[in-house]
Amino acid sequence: MYAEERQQEIVRIARAGGRVEVAGLAETLDVTAETIRRDLTTLERAGVLRRVHGGAIPVERLGFEPALATRDTVLTEEKERIAKAALAEVPADGAVILDAGTTTSRLAHALPADRELTVVVNSPVIATLLGTRPNLNVLLLGGRLRGKTLATVDDWALRPLADMYVDVAFLGTNGCSVERGLTTPDPAEAAVKRAMIRAARRCVVLADHTKIGNDYLARFGALAEVDTLITDTGLDTGLAEDIEANGVRVVRA
Numbered sequence: 699m700y701a702e703e704r705q706q707e708i709v710r711i712a713r714a715g716g717r718v719e720v721a722g723l724a725e726t727l728d729v730t731a732e733t734i735r736r737d738l739t740t741l742e743r744a745g746v747l748r749r750v751h752g753g754a755i756p757v758e759r760l761g762f763e764p765a766l767a768t769r770d771t772v773l774t775e776e777k778e779r780i781a782k783a784a785l786a787e788v789p790a791d792g793a794v795i796l797d798a799g800t801t802t803s804r805l806a807h808a809l810p811a812d813r814e815l816t817v818v819v820n821s822p823v824i825a826t827l828l829g830t831r832p833n834l835n836v837l838l839l840g841g842r843l844r845g846k847t848l849a850t851v852d853d854w855a856l857r858p859l860a861d862m863y864v865d866v867a868f869l870g871t872n873g874c875s876v877e878r879g880l881t882t883p884d885p886a887e888a889a890v891k892r893a894m895i896r897a898a899r900r901c902v903v904l905a906d907h908t909k910i911g912n913d914y915l916a917r918f919g920a921l922a923e924v925d926t927l928i929t930d931t932g933l934d935t936g937l938a939e940d941i942e943a944n945g946v947r948v949v950r951a
Contacts, residue, residue, distance in 0.1 A: 699727070705737050706932070709746055709908065712756045719753035746908070773906045776930035776951075780904050781805040783928050783951035784868060787902045791815065792865040795894050796824055798849030799870030801904040803827070809834070818864060820850045820890055844887065851886035859893040867898035869919075871905050873912040874927065876940050880919040881912075888916035900925045907932035910941070921946050 699707070704727055711726070712718045720738070724731045738754045741747040747754040781804035788794065791814045796802050798821035806824045809815070809831075816835040819825050825838040841855035869891055873881040880903065882888050895901050901924050910933055921944040928949045929938075938948045 701737070701740075704729070705741055708734075708737055708754075709741060709756070712747060712754060713912065717750070717753055717755045718747075721752075723753075773908065773930070776906045776932065777801045777804050779930055779951040780906065780928050781808050783949055784808075784902060784904055785810070787866055787868070787900075787926060787928075788813065789815070789865045793818065793862075795819075795862075795864050795867040795869075795898060796821070797867070797869040797891060797894060798824065798847055799904070801906065802868055802870050805868060805904065816864075818859075818862065820855055821848055822850070823848050839890075841890075842886070844884065846884070847887065849887055849890070851884075851890050855890050856893050859890070859897045862897040864898050866900045866902055867894045868902050868904060869894060871903055871909055871918075873914045874903065874905055874910050874921075874941070875913050876921065876944060878913040879917055879921050880924070881914040881917050883914045883916065885916040888918035891918040895919050895923050902926045902928065904928050906930050907934075910934075910937050 708718060708723060720731050720734045723734045738747060738749055742749050748757055777800060780801050784805050785808055793816040795818045796806055803824055806827050811833055814833050817828055818837045820839040825836055828834050828836045839850050839855040839858055841850035841852045843850055871880045872883060903924050907930050924946045926947045927941060931950045933950055942948050
């Protein structure tokens with residue numbers, strides 16, 4: 699088992715059981731305790747687990763939200779594939795919403811130069827990236843800027859969305875499950891994401907496989923409101939089938 703595969707298995711066990719212990723993982727995965735400690739350190743730096751005495755706990759159990767820069771270094775190849783697959787959902791012309799996030803940012807980088815689009819964003823980072831493109835009309839939602847995600851939130855972001863109607867909203871999410879739908883740690887961001895869903899004909903969620911099956915504090919959408927989920931090939935087949943059974947088209951890039 700490669701280190702990345704072993705670390706993914708550690709995360710899976712941690713999320714299933716609520717925590718992991720070094721000794722138990724070493725026995726289960728047939729490696730030394732020191733190897734497990736290095737794995738846990740790597741996963742903590744990636745913002746996936748939080749180290750505790752003798753083991754680790756999934757960050758979602760702690761209500762902990764990794765910063766944008768940390769999340770941007772995790773599962774980079776998977777996020778690139780998801781972004782490329784999302785290009786098939788971009789209309790030939792018209793208007794789209796790009797939610798703040800590391801995977802949606804990659805979609806922003808990949809937007810084709812031959813399509814005339816209005817792009818609504820709540821991320822100054824994405825707005826700066828797209829603002830000089832001659833084929834794009836970029837609308838930046840105002841509001842309070844959250845340091846964790848560099849997303850604009852609160853009333854100045856919500857009011858313009860109430861009067862918009864775009865072709866597609868491309869959303870990120872921290873959690874996606876059959877039981878709770880789409881969730882995120884921050885209620886203010888949840889409110890903006892909820893408004894984005896209402897402002898779009900179609901909702902496309904971009905989320906790597908580690909997000910599927912997890913739940914966070916604030917719910918912003920039901921699976922019935924999602925047209926397409928674009929994820930990566932690391933998603934368990936059973937989970938994908940459960941999502942599809944709720945009417946969502948699942949694309950594994």
